[in-house]
Amino acid sequence: MKLENSHLSDEQLLLELEGEVSGREQTAIRCHLDTCWQCRTRRQEIETAIAEFTRVHQRKLDAALPPIAGSRARLQARLAEASMRPARSARFAMPGQWERVLATAAMTAAAFGLLTTYTVVSRRNRSVAETTAVFIPDSRLTPGAATLADKLAVCAQTNQKNKEVPPAVRKQVFQEYGIAGAKPEAYEVDYLVTPALGGADDLRNLWPHSYSATWNARVKDELEDRLREMVCSGNLDLTEAQREIAENWIAAYKKYFHTEQPLEEH
């Protein structure tokens, strides 16, 4: 394996990450990684992609795939064979390798700002969820939704304040996020795409936004005002504004306020 004069391929990076290379190759790859920032960054991107896919997979998306012919029987045969060998059965008993990668990747990805969703609230983990700071919605529960795509209609709205979310809907949002037992005053049930930008009164557009987070609801309000101003003065396309705020409102804030942190303390 020649590594001296070139960068590592995605495949080499992945194989090393997965422990699928021989000891000699692993040493060569790690030596290269020690000196090459570019390959190390790429490695982190691959870890982030693994974390992202794991989240998608957990939603059982692949249930839509046609079954793999015979695979279940072959798998069962392999598992039976594996149980005869302690080392192999231990491996099967630990399907969590990617989960560990997920945890590491989540930390590195947060630093790189690559994940669109930082908080995954598990219903099995309710006690943790009750103290979870949610500052970006779970894109599976809250993808964002808009009803108005017409700039004139949006800019003609006189009342730009968000409508009060009815208690029953608040309760439903809390339940969906697995924080039914959390203190209501700790969160604002927030619109992802604000109605002032054509956002919809729809569960898919609502999420519990922590007041205590640095990137809290009041910071988001600033962004909403800025985006609306830009849309109505013709400096930003309405659908683009809706898309950006729905995809990652923090990234949009950083982009439009040219800052890495909220401008004022809230």
Added chain:
Amino acid sequence: MPIRVTDRDALAVWRAPSLEATEALPEQDRRCLSLRAEGLRYSEIAGVLDMSLGAVSMSLARSLARIARAVSGDVHET
């Protein structure tokens, strides 16, 4: 006042870029990813899907590169 349920056809709904990228993958690549996510080693995936070991690692590397591009917002897919 109960929340108004909007006309779903009129809604513009955004989805996670990783989800879009995953759904756009060829079926075999998705199978490789799914089996890996379930904890299978590369040789086991190769056995289940009747692929060579090299084809499994190429498939996984290719798929993860696509997901990484989607997540980082790089739309210039190759």
